[in-house]
Amino acid sequence: KNGLDKFPEPDPHPILGHVSLVTSTREVIDVSMQLIKNYGKTVKLRIGPTFFSIRTALLTVDYHLIEFILSGNKILKKTENYQFWKHWLGQGLVISDGDYWKKHRKILTPAFHFEILKEFVPVFESVGDVLIENLAKCEGTPSCDLDPFVTLCTLDIICETAMGTKMNLQSGKNSDYVRSVKETCRIAVERVLSPLRFFDSTFWLCRDFYRQKKELKVLHDFTHNVINSKKNNKSIDKNIKRPAFLDLLLKFSEDENILSTEEIREEVDTFMFAGHDTTASGICFTLYCLADHPEVQKQVLQEQQDLFGEEKNPVITYSELQNMKYLEYVIKESCRLYPPVAKIGRYTTEDTEFDGCLIPRYTNIMLFIYGLHRDPDYFPEPEKFKPERFENFDPSIPYAYIPFSAGSRNCIGQRFAMLEMKSIISKIVRHYEIKPTSPRHEVELSFEGVLKSANGIKVVLKKRP
Numbered sequence: 001k002n003g004l005d006k007f008p009e010p011d012p013h014p015i016l017g018h019v020s021l022v023t024s025t026r027e028v029i030d031v032s033m034q035l036i037k038n039y040g041k042t043v044k045l046r047i048g049p050t051f052f053s054i055r056t057a058l059l060t061v062d063y064h065l066i067e068f069i070l071s072g073n074k075i076l077k078k079t080e081n082y083q084f085w086k087h088w089l090g091q092g093l094v095i096s097d098g099d100y101w102k103k104h105r106k107i108l109t110p111a112f113h114f115e116i117l118k119e120f121v122p123v124f125e126s127v128g129d130v131l132i133e134n135l136a137k138c139e140g141t142p143s144c145d146l147d148p149f150v151t152l153c154t155l156d157i158i159c160e161t162a163m164g165t166k167m168n169l170q171s172g173k174n175s176d177y178v179r180s181v182k183e184t185c186r187i188a189v190e191r192v193l194s195p196l197r198f199f200d201s202t203f204w205l206c207r208d209f210y211r212q213k214k215e216l217k218v219l220h221d222f223t224h225n226v227i228n229s230k231k232n233n234k235s236i237d238k239n240i241k242r243p244a245f246l247d248l249l250l251k252f253s254e255d256e257n258i259l260s261t262e263e264i265r266e267e268v269d270t271f272m273f274a275g276h277d278t279t280a281s282g283i284c285f286t287l288y289c290l291a292d293h294p295e296v297q298k299q300v301l302q303e304q305q306d307l308f309g310e311e312k313n314p315v316i317t318y319s320e321l322q323n324m325k326y327l328e329y330v331i332k333e334s335c336r337l338y339p340p341v342a343k344i345g346r347y348t349t350e351d352t353e354f355d356g357c358l359i360p361r362y363t364n365i366m367l368f369i370y371g372l373h374r375d376p377d378y379f380p381e382p383e384k385f386k387p388e389r390f391e392n393f394d395p396s397i398p399y400a401y402i403p404f405s406a407g408s409r410n411c412i413g414q415r416f417a418m419l420e421m422k423s424i425i426s427k428i429v430r431h432y433e434i435k436p437t438s439p440r441h442e443v444e445l446s447f448e449g450v451l452k453s454a455n456g457i458k459v460v461l462k463k464r465p
């Protein structure tokens, strides 16, 4: 028996199925929350005509189903919409599957060893110093949108750590590269929302197809040039002071000849993609929460002062970032309420039994992290911002809190991300008091692959004496 029949579904449109439930990125979060509220923890949806029913999807916040998927090694393939990123990322780690993914995951894992991450802390710090200077432009204004400032900062960080290239994007340099990253992301995100763009067979009829081609040339040429110049300069390995991810991949493949140049390009571009908007979202929403909770902000500042006294520009090391325990709870709580990756998708390639019922092959399963994180069964008073929840998080429910996913396909960059977010947020808190705007700015959540605010993330910044 098809186990999906037991899940409730809203009335489908005969041709579009449930696709028409969402027509813009701004509706994704609200509509998904409404579906969960009205139909239960797992909702069945159809993508396309009901009489074919070939594309069936489950939207779920069910702890047990999520645990089943993430803890096992059977459902590792991503849903179709990840393919919209393939033009940029090829078979990079986020998209690939099967033995290819397994092999690459094994090769890339040592690049995220803490001994290597330690070396990146000075990059977070120096790039963060430029952010502090840039934010001075906002000081004294009634409203500062943090998003554009922070996004350039995290892009600068990932360019330097992934490719070993200082781009100085925060100082207005290389704006072509920034535009190409933003446009490529926008086009991939918008393809989900329109049937004409959704299918490769009709996408070429759209203007964005040609735009995408142009922007991808900028991105690919850039990464290729960096790789080629490193190869030609033979700067790989040989006493390089702080190897970037790219240097490590070149070294691995030089030593054992395991990755081709194109495979390296795809993995480096994948880090560029997966490692900038996500951390920017995490940083911005945490600062937004701090603006709303002065008592929490006071404790974050107190922790900084306990560690560094009144020094606003201490030399920060890996172990000092590790010691910022309270700040870690704050970031975790913010990523609970505003998970930067609010939804992830898996696709079954074979019939699978879960809880006594059959989930047929070719089912898309959308794990709605945002909704799971607001489930009162696991987080009492879920709408409240309470960092102390994480002081003693119940270890018996590890799959209730999964901003970095979990299991074998979890985020390979999660420790990197936490260090980066701590470095940047602590720096901002040492320099600025963050206050809500008046009237208070209400974010309009938008699911653009990464969780964003469509109307910006606006706060007031006041320089600390």
Ligand code: HEM
Pocket: 078, 093, 094, 095, 105, 270, 271, 274, 275, 276, 278, 279, 282, 339, 340, 341, 344, 345, 402, 403, 404, 405, 408, 409, 410, 411, 412, 413, 414, 416, 417
């Ligand atoms: C706050 C920041 C971040 C968050 C919330 C986050 C979250 C996630 C999540 C939820 C996944 C699973 C995606 C899925 O199953 O479809 C993932 C995968 C991944 N992330 Fe992150 N991420 C962050 C930062 C980073 C950074 C900084 C990097 C790289 C430097 C990175 C690289 C990756 C890669 C390569 C994957 C794919 C892993 C695989 O499938 O084996 N992420 N991330």
